[in-house]
Amino acid sequence: MDKPAEMFDRDHEWSALSRFITDPQPGATLGVVSGRRRQGKTFLLDAACRAAGGFYFGATEAADAESLRRISDALTAHARPASPFHFANWSEAVDALLALGTARPVPVVIDEFPYLAKANRELPSIIQEALRPLRAERTGSRTRLLLCGSALSFMGRLLSGSAPLRGRAGLELLVRPLDHRLAAEFWEIDDPHLALKVNAIVGGTPAYRREFARGDTPEGPDDFDDWVVRTVLNPETPLFREARYLLAEEPDFRDTALYLSVLAAVADGNATRGGVAGYLERKANDIAHPITVLEDAGLLRRDADAFRDNRSTYRIAEPLIGFYHAIMRPAWHQLERPGSAQRVWQASRRRFAGNVLGPHFEQVCRDWALHHADPELLGGLPARVGHGVVHDPAARTGHEIDVAVIGIADGTKPPLLAIGEAKWNDTMGAAHIDRLRHLRDLLARSGRYDTAGTRLLCFSGAGFNDTARAAAAADPGIRLIGMADLYGQD
Incomplete structure (x- = not known):
């Protein structure tokens, strides 16, 4: 499988997918691909299907019957059978997907799998049954079934503990954000000081440059302030509301206001559980659940003290969310008014240096020591x-x-x-x-x-x-x- 020329980096991920998809061994196999939103998972998997002649299906949030109808239509268009598919249930659909690999190894991707499982909680068990070791439909197939999702909490449970698919997967791939070096290369920024300041806001999420900022990159160090004003703080760009949408898209979030407040507490420098509880004027036990949910969603990270096992601190894992809570949320009503971004940014630059840039620089130093x-x-x-x-x-x-x-x-x-x-x-x-x-x-x-x-x-x-x-x-x-x-x- 030749990696597409337009795909930046992702050499490790492409290599792992290539080995899994082209594995000639008999029997259908299962792979799980996960990662936070906007990391390029869909682009990666769709490109793999195109390269290997596979089938890609992107699920949407819909009722179970509608999803069955959509995958029936998509598979009909792909396979062109003598008569169209009309699946009565997911067992029939999964068996039809396995049948695609009777002649050769074929990748079959179900993207945003959590949407399907939310509408039909039996779906993981149905896939488990379809992949039973001695089942004829499995042994006679070389379909490489890839389940993909952005809901990290759900995807993390898919193969854990007593979950139905535990022990069934031959690939478990996490698509991570680009690190600070790759992000600088992706944004085409040569100046390391400028690269770190941009990285402290948008992190290593590829979509934030190509789709959300429409390719707008700071022309140099002197353009950084203007770039912040015309992109991240501009209500006309998708980046402006992205941090709020990231929370709204998480399926496990029930009380969004509480999760917002926990993130705001951490962004304000309250890095311990007791500090967050004090900021919210609640008991420490009351915030244990929202902290755990934010951790499972990949938005909050717990760092154990290197010298004291019983002490941990928390930090926001997604830079754009940290920037939103430190800079944008306190002045949100002003920022929504056109023409106010410049004034808000000038008043927030010291807070950006202390609450965003300084902690991000420290984390980059730790990442450098560990990986580079x-x-x-x-x-x-x-x-x-x-x-x-x-x-x-x-x-x-x-x-x-x-x-x-x-x-x-x-x-x-x-x-x-x-x-x-x-x-x-x-x-x-x-x-x-x-x-x-x-x-x-x-x-x-x-x-x-x-x-x-x-x-x-x-x-x-x-x-x-x-x-x-x-x-x-x-x-x-x-x-x-x-x-x-x-x-x-x-």
């Missing part, structure tokens, strides 16, 4: 990268560490490969390095980690002064990471 950094630079291969709070008994306070790189444990204690501090607007110097040295000493005295080879990492969007450069030149255990490093530029 040379293990030799870190002193080993990271097992996990996070952030945490180190207790200082003498000062009776806690110190935050933005980046904590923990290696693979060979002995009794896991190695702490590196700790780092990330500053977007600050030029870093000797004081930042001294602080990291102090924190490394505190962690060494705690005895929990092996700190013999712990490196000190300084991440800065504004650069480093001569003192910091001299310290790094004299000590190979100190590394200065600038924007060019984060974006892989020489």
